[in-house]
Amino acid sequence: MTIHTPGNRRTRLLAGVTGVALLLGACGGGSTTGDGKDAAEGYDPSARVTITWWTGQTTDAEVQAEQLAAEYSKAHPNVTIKTSAGASTTDDLLTKLSAGFTGGSYPDISYAYGSWAGELATSGKTQDLAKFVADPSFGWQEIPEAARNTATYEGKVIGVPALVDNLALIYNKKLFDDAGVAYPTDQWSWEDYRAAAKKLTNPARNVYGSAYSVSGSEDTTWHLWPMLWQRGGKILDGKKPAFNSDAGVSALELLRAMAVDDKSMYLDQTDEKYLPLFKDGHIGMVMSGPWALLDLKEAGLDYSVAQLPGYNGDHQTVSGPDLWVLFDHGDANRAGASRDFIKWLTSKEVDAKWNLAIGNLPLRSSEQGTPEFAAYVKEYPGGQKFFDNLANAKQGRPTLAGYEEMSRNVGDAISKVLQGAAKPKEALDEAAKKSAGALE
Template sequence: MRTPRLLAGGVTTALLLSACMGGTQDNGKDAAAGYDPQATVELTWWTGQTEDAEKVAESLAAEYHKLHPNVTIKTSPGAPTTDDLLTKLSAGFTGGSYPDISYAYGNWAGDLGASGKTQDLTSYVADPSFKWEEMPAAARTVATADGKVIGVPALVDNLALLYNKAIFDKAGVAYPTDDWTWDDFRAAAAKLTDPATNTYGTAYSVSGSEDTTWHLWPLLWQNGGQILDGTKPAFNSDAGVKALDTLRAMAVDDKSMYLDQTDEKYHPLFNSGRIGMIISGPWALLEIKEAKLSCGVANMPGVNGDHQTVSGPDLWVLFNHDDVNRAGASRDFIKWLTSAEIDAKWNLAVGNLPLRTSEKDSPEFAAYVKEYPGGQKFFDNLANAKQARPTVPGYEVLSRNVGDAIASVLQGKSSAKDALDAAAKKSADAVEN
C-alpha cells in the first residue's frame, strides 16, 4: 500500500459499489475477443499518483504511444488523492464515465470485482508470455476477485521491522534480528521508552483505518488464525485475541507504544528520533533517506519461528466498456508497463520494490538497493508474505470495524475478546452477503 490511509467515507462507497451495481454482469464473453492491434484507440488511465510519479507515468504513456502510434493514452491522477479514486469510480460506474485503467488499493478488489465493470483477465495473464508467476503470490491473489483476475499488480510491498540505531545505541539495547519473537520486541520497546524525553519504544496507528487493521493480520496468521472462514468473520478466534493482546500489553501495560490518532505522525516521529521501532513498509525508506537516519530493517517479530508478514499490493484494474479494441489495447499497455524492462523505469524509478523476481539481477535494482539500503531486506521479505487479505465484497467494512476494535483495545477502553467479537458481529452481513 503506497499510502496506508483510507478515507472514513470509504466504507460507504464500498457498500454503494457492491449493493448498487447489482453484482457481476459477466456474460462469459472475453472483453477483448476480436481485438485489432492496429485499430485507432484512445485509453483513459487514472494513475492515482502524486505529482512527481504522475510525470513519470505521462512519460511512459508517451513512450508507449511512440511504439504504438494508433493508441493514445490520456493520463491523469483521476482524483485529488488515491483515497478518492474509489468514490470517483463508483460515481463513474453510475454515470458511465469510468476509465479503461485505474490504480486501486488491493483491499478494494472485492468491491470492484462485484461492480460488474471489470475485465476478466484470467486467461490473458495465464499466457506464458505474461510471466504471471514472476509476480509475488500474494500480489497475484489480491488481483483475483471471485475467482477471476480483474487487474495486474501495480505495486508490491510488505511490512517489516524498522529500527533507529541511535536510539538502540543510547539505551544499550542490542539491535533486532530476523529471529526476534514478539516477547523480544516487547522487551526492547520497554527498554527504549523514556518518558523524560518523550521517547517511545514503538508506535501504532489507532485511527481505525486500514493502516490500523492490516498491522494486526501478521500476528493473527502467526498465531494460527485466519481473517475469514469462508465468508464468515474468524478474526475473533483465540488466535485473534492473543494477537491483539500482544499489542495491548505494550500500549496499556508497558506504555511503550505511541498511539497515533491520524496515521500521519508516527513516521515523522520515528525519523526525528522519538520512536525506536516501527512496523512499516518500503515506502518509509525515502523519508528515512531524506532524514539521514541510521536505520536497520529486520523481519517481522514471530511466533514459534513463524515470521509471516502481510503484503499490501496495489493494482492496475482494467475495466470493460464493451469495446474489444479498448479492452485489448488496455491489456497490451499494462502488459508492457509491468514487464521487467519497463517496470525498472516505473517502480524502481519512483522508489518502490520491483514487481517481478526477474528484476533482482538488473542494474536498476542494484542502484535501488544502493540508494535505499533497506530495499534488499524488503525484497527478500516478500517470501514471508504467504497469505493475502481477502478479496471479497465488504472487506472495507470489515476493515473499518476491526480497526475501530483495535483502537478501542489499545486505548484501554475494552478487552480484546469483547472488541473483536463485536467487530465480527458487525462485519458478518457485509462479507457474507
C-alpha cells in the same frame, strides 16, 4: 507511478465507504463481465483506439505517467492514452469510480488500493484477465503470490499489481545504542520485541519503544493480520469473521500489554505522525514498509531493517499490493489495448526503469538481476531486506466485497483496546458481529 509518503500510504478511504460499497454492488449484478464473454475477444492490435488511464497520483507523478504513456504511444502510434489523476486524492478514486459506473464515465484503467478489489470486482464493470495473464509471455508467476491473490476474485483476475510491498521492522540504531539494547534480528520473538520496546522507552526524553496507529483505518487493521497468521489464526472462515479466535485475541492482548501496561507504544491518532517521529528519533522501532525508505534516506537516519518478530518461529508478514484495474466498455479494441499497455508497463524492462527509481520494490522476481535493482538496494538501505521479506507474505487480505467495512470495524476494536477502553475478546467479538452482514 506511486510515490509513497509516510502518513498517507496506508490511510484508507474512511468516510462514506459503506455507501460506496452498496452502490458498487448495485451497479453490476456481482460478476466481472455481465455475459461472461472475454472483453477483448476480436481485438485488432492495429486499430486506432483511445484509452483513459486514471493514475490516482500527485501532479509530479502525473508528469511521469504522461511520459510513460507517450513512450508507449510512440511505439504504438495507433494507440492514444489519455492520463489523469482521476480524483483529487488516491483515496477519492473509489468514490469517483462508483459515480462513473452509474454515469458511464469510468476509465479503461485505474489505480486502486488492493483493499478495494472486492468492491470493484462486484461492480460488473471489470475485465476478467485470467486467460490473459495465464499466457506464459506475461510472466504472472514472477509476481508475488499475495499480490496475484489480491487481484483475483472468485477465480477472475480484475487487474494487475501496480506495486508490491510488505511490513518489516525498521529500527533506529542510535536509540538502541543509547539504551544498551541489542539490535533486532530476523529470529526475534514477540517477547523479544516487547522487552526491547520497554527498555527503549524513556519518558524523560519523550522516546517510545514502538508505535501503532489507533485511527481505526486500514493502517490500524492490517498491522494485526501478520500476528494473527503467525499464531495460526485466519481473518475469515469462508465468508464468516474468524479474526476473533483465540489467535486474534492473544495477538491483540500483546499489543494491549505494550500500549496500556508497559506504556512503550506511541499511539498515533492520525496515521501521519509515527513515521515522522521515528525519523526524528522519538520512536525506536516501527513496523512499516519500503515506502518509508525514501524519507529515512533523506533524513540521514542511521537505521536498519529486520523481519517482523515472530511467534514459534513463524515470521509471516502482510503485503498490501495495489492494482491497475482494467474495465470493460463493450469495445474489444479498448479492452485489448488496455491489456497490452499494462503488460508493457509491468514488464521486467519497464517496471525496473520507473518503479525501482522512485523507491518501490520491483514487481517481478526477474528484476533482481537488473542494474536498476542493484542501484536500488545501494541507494535504499533495507531495500534488499524488504525484497527478501516478500517470501514471508504467504497470505493475502481477503478479496471480497465487505472487506472495507470489516476493516473499519476491526480497526475501531483495536483502537479501543490499545487506548484501554475495551478488552481484546469483547472488542473483536463486537467487530465480528458488526461485520457479518457485510460479508454475506
